[in-house]
Amino acid sequence: MKMTYREAVRTALRAAICDDRRVFLMGEDVGRYGGAYACSKGLLEEFGPERVRDTPLSESTFLGAGIGAAMGGMRPIVEIMTVNFSLLALDQVVNNAATLRHMSGGQFSIPLVVRMATGGGRQLAAQHSHSFEGWYAHIPGIKVLTPATVADARWMLPAALREPDPVFIFEHALLYPMEGELDENAGPADIRQAVVRRQGHDVSVITFGGSLWKALEAADQLARDGVEAEVIDARVLRPLDVDGLLASVRKTHRAVVVDEAWRTGSFAAEISAQIMEGAFYELDAPVARVCSAEVPMPYAKHLEDAALPQVATIVATVRAMLQRHN
Amino acid sequence: MTQSNQSALTPEHALVLLREMLRIRRFEEKTVELYSAGKIRGFLHLYIGEEAVAVGAMQALRADDSIVATYREHGQALARGIPAGALMAELYGKANGCSRGRGGSMHFFDVSRRFYGGYAIVGGGLPIALGLALADKMQGRVAVTACFFGDGALAEGEFHESLNLAALWKLPVLFLCENNLYAMGTALARHQSQTDIPRKADAYAIPAAAVDGMDVVAVEAATRKAADYVRGGAGPFLLEARTYRYRAHSMYDPELYRSKEEVEEWKKRDPIAMFTGTLRRQGLTTDADLAALEKSVAAEVDQAVAVAESGSWEPVEDLLRDVYTPTEPAP
Numbered sequence: 259m260k261m262t263y264r265e266a267v268r269t270a271l272r273a274a275i276c277d278d279r280r281v282f283l284m285g286e287d288v289g290r291y292g293g294a295y296a297c298s299k300g301l302l303e304e305f306g307p308e309r310v311r312d313t314p315l316s317e318s319t320f321l322g323a324g325i326g327a328a329m330g331g332m333r334p335i336v337e338i339m340t341v342n343f344s345l346l347a348l349d350q351v352v353n354n355a356a357t358l359r360h361m362s363g364g365q366f367s368i369p370l371v372v373r374m375a376t377g378g379g380r381q382l383a384a385q386h387s388h389s390f391e392g393w394y395a396h397i398p399g400i401k402v403l404t405p406a407t408v409a410d411a412r413w414m415l416p417a418a419l420r421e422p423d424p425v426f427i428f429e430h431a432l433l434y435p436m437e438g439e440l441d442e443n444a445g446p447a448d449i450r451q452a453v454v455r456r457q458g459h460d461v462s463v464i465t466f467g468g469s470l471w472k473a474l475e476a477a478d479q480l481a482r483d484g485v486e487a488e489v490i491d492a493r494v495l496r497p498l499d500v501d502g503l504l505a506s507v508r509k510t511h512r513a514v515v516v517d518e519a520w521r522t523g524s525f526a527a528e529i530s531a532q533i534m535e536g537a538f539y540e541l542d543a544p545v546a547r548v549c550s551a552e553v554p555m556p557y558a559k560h561l562e563d564a565a566l567p568q569v570a571t572i573v574a575t576v577r578a579m580l581q582r583h584n
Numbered sequence: 585m586t587q588s589n590q591s592a593l594t595p596e597h598a599l600v601l602l603r604e605m606l607r608i609r610r611f612e613e614k615t616v617e618l619y620s621a622g623k624i625r626g627f628l629h630l631y632i633g634e635e636a637v638a639v640g641a642m643q644a645l646r647a648d649d650s651i652v653a654t655y656r657e658h659g660q661a662l663a664r665g666i667p668a669g670a671l672m673a674e675l676y677g678k679a680n681g682c683s684r685g686r687g688g689s690m691h692f693f694d695v696s697r698r699f700y701g702g703y704a705i706v707g708g709g710l711p712i713a714l715g716l717a718l719a720d721k722m723q724g725r726v727a728v729t730a731c732f733f734g735d736g737a738l739a740e741g742e743f744h745e746s747l748n749l750a751a752l753w754k755l756p757v758l759f760l761c762e763n764n765l766y767a768m769g770t771a772l773a774r775h776q777s778q779t780d781i782p783r784k785a786d787a788y789a790i791p792a793a794a795v796d797g798m799d800v801v802a803v804e805a806a807t808r809k810a811a812d813y814v815r816g817g818a819g820p821f822l823l824e825a826r827t828y829r830y831r832a833h834s835m836y837d838p839e840l841y842r843s844k845e846e847v848e849e850w851k852k853r854d855p856i857a858m859f860t861g862t863l864r865r866q867g868l869t870t871d872a873d874l875a876a877l878e879k880s881v882a883a884e885v886d887q888a889v890a891v892a893e894s895g896s897w898e899p900v901e902d903l904l905r906d907v908y909t910p911t912e913p914a915p
Contacts, residue, residue: 314748314749316746316748318742319749323714323715325711326700328715329712332718334715349705350711353703353705358701359908360686360907361687362695363682363685364906399907422908423908
């Protein structure tokens with residue numbers, strides 16, 4: 259059946275709360291407002307204020323409370339309204355969620371799920387357009403998911419709730435209204451593997467999250483010129499399916515990594531390094547990156563467009579790579 | 585400020601209180617020696633001077649209550665009943681330590697005793713305490729989560745966020761502020777615009793009290809009263825224990841921020857010496873009792889050192905263990 263990404267998230271949340279008495283949702287405006295992106299609309303009415311908890315604007319404290327509740331036997335889903343606000347809770351993520359199991363000598367697990375909207379592209383300027391999923395992927399002790407499809411929006415959440423350790427889910431805000439096909443009976447997603455979203459043999463375009471759709475459109479344009487790009491959705495940034503990425507690179511011998519974060523220190527840099535370490539002698543060209551420009555996100559549309567990875571930049575990067583080395 | 589009524593004290597209980605305080609002091613004095621000998625490294629924040637707070641509070645808490653502490657938590661851990669050997673081994677960094685040598689002095693854990701750790705980012709434990717209390721509440725367990733923190737945490741946003749949220753959701757949290765007058769080297773009056781700590785709770789509609797943190801009987805009574813309130817389901821309570829740290833903040837601290845006279849003044853109100861004096865006056869203890877107590881505590885500390893010395897090091901091959909929970913391999 260067809261449904262939007264937003265509806266898929268809502269369906270997943272509803273099912274999670276229905277299926278397990280330990281699951282509850284908390285975050286800013288998740289209840290009466292229905293979620294800043296309407297992902298939890300109707301859930302307060304259906305499940306009541308014990309299971310769907312509106313919090314004050316205290317990101318650090320309600321995320322930390324999620325950690326404590328997970329330690330105490332619950333299965334909290336914490337919604338941080340956007341990745342931008344998650345910076346206020348970063349201490350709880352780095353020093354507690356990711357750390358306590360190890361630091362206690364393995365005495366307990368923290369089955370916590372944290373969801374948040376991420377990404378730019380909506381003219382929200384420099385404080386509301388971040389892509390920090392790569393930062394989170396830097397941290398051992400947590401897992402990082404970037405659902406890009408309606409199916410992953412629906413089925414990554416139950417997979418995350420099965421994990422004994424903290425899982426962070428980054429939902430690109432531009433994807434919420436996107437419609438897609440959903441198998442209602444698919445069951446929890448495999449969150450160990452990258453997925454080939456489009457087969458090809460000339461170049462591997464590796465990406466994740468909102469950039470997937472730009473990469474696929476770029477691949478369509480390239481196909482008109484006879485260039486067959488393979489588009490890989492990394493999906494899981496930690497632990498990264500390095501083997502899956504390398505398998506594609508070994509086939510195509512070229513790789514372009516698309517990442518909406520700033521280029522310096524980006525997750526694209528990590529993927530590039532993994533390819534260099536694991537498949538250097540397979541490469542016909544240096545790995546290329548398409549990332550955001552090194553600038554706080556400007557408000558004006560033409561400037562924002564220029565700052566973000568675009569279909570045209572992906573196409574141009576692939577073409578330049580092929581020309582240079584053919 | 586609550587003062588103690590020591591007339592109701594039984595001799596048996598008096599001895600328990602004295603022994604528990606002495607255990608902490610002698611244990612920590614030994615850690616200083618071991619630090620100088622290079623057996624213990626890293627930060628070592630001593631609790632000496634503050635023993636009455638942990639001991640009095642723990643006596644008033646129950647086995648099914650939860651504890652969240654700070655990086656200065658040797659006292660809480662001992663008073664909660666974690667074996668001294670497991671703590672000493674942790675200070676050595678040994679695999680038989682209470683955190684398998686992963687935590688050290690600042691991160692003691694023992695989930696079997698609901699001791700949910702020492703937190704070394706000031707204020708960072710408060711939200712954890714809220715979550716533990718929320719889990720109790722949502723699962724219908726009647727229990728208190730006692731959250732220890734220092735006066736330094738009063739300046740952190742998480743203190744204010746946590747009091748607000750705990751009050752809003754009526755969470756069973758006992759906020760226990762150990763006011764030792766210094767946030768590392770910054771005196772309370774230099775980091776707080778309002779130094780009357782219970783008044784801070786007013787802003788969040790939380791009841792609060794202050795107690796003499798050098799008086800173990802008073803701390804126990806005040807904690808019991810506060811814990812009873814929290815256990816009753818009406819929401820959180822803030823208890824301030826006014827105390828003093830005799831030693832440096834950590835091992836390397838020239839103590840430029842306070843005078844020797846000030847430290848000496850506080851030592852006149854030493855919780856162990858004062859309580860011993862009270863017991864003597866009331867005829868509840870004799871020199872022979874005290875000598876026997878010292879001897880048995882010394883034996884426990886020696887035994888703890890032996891446990892640490894004889895413990896093994898975690899194999900380096902296990903470096904990455906417990907970063908994630910072991911799960912079934914991929915099919």
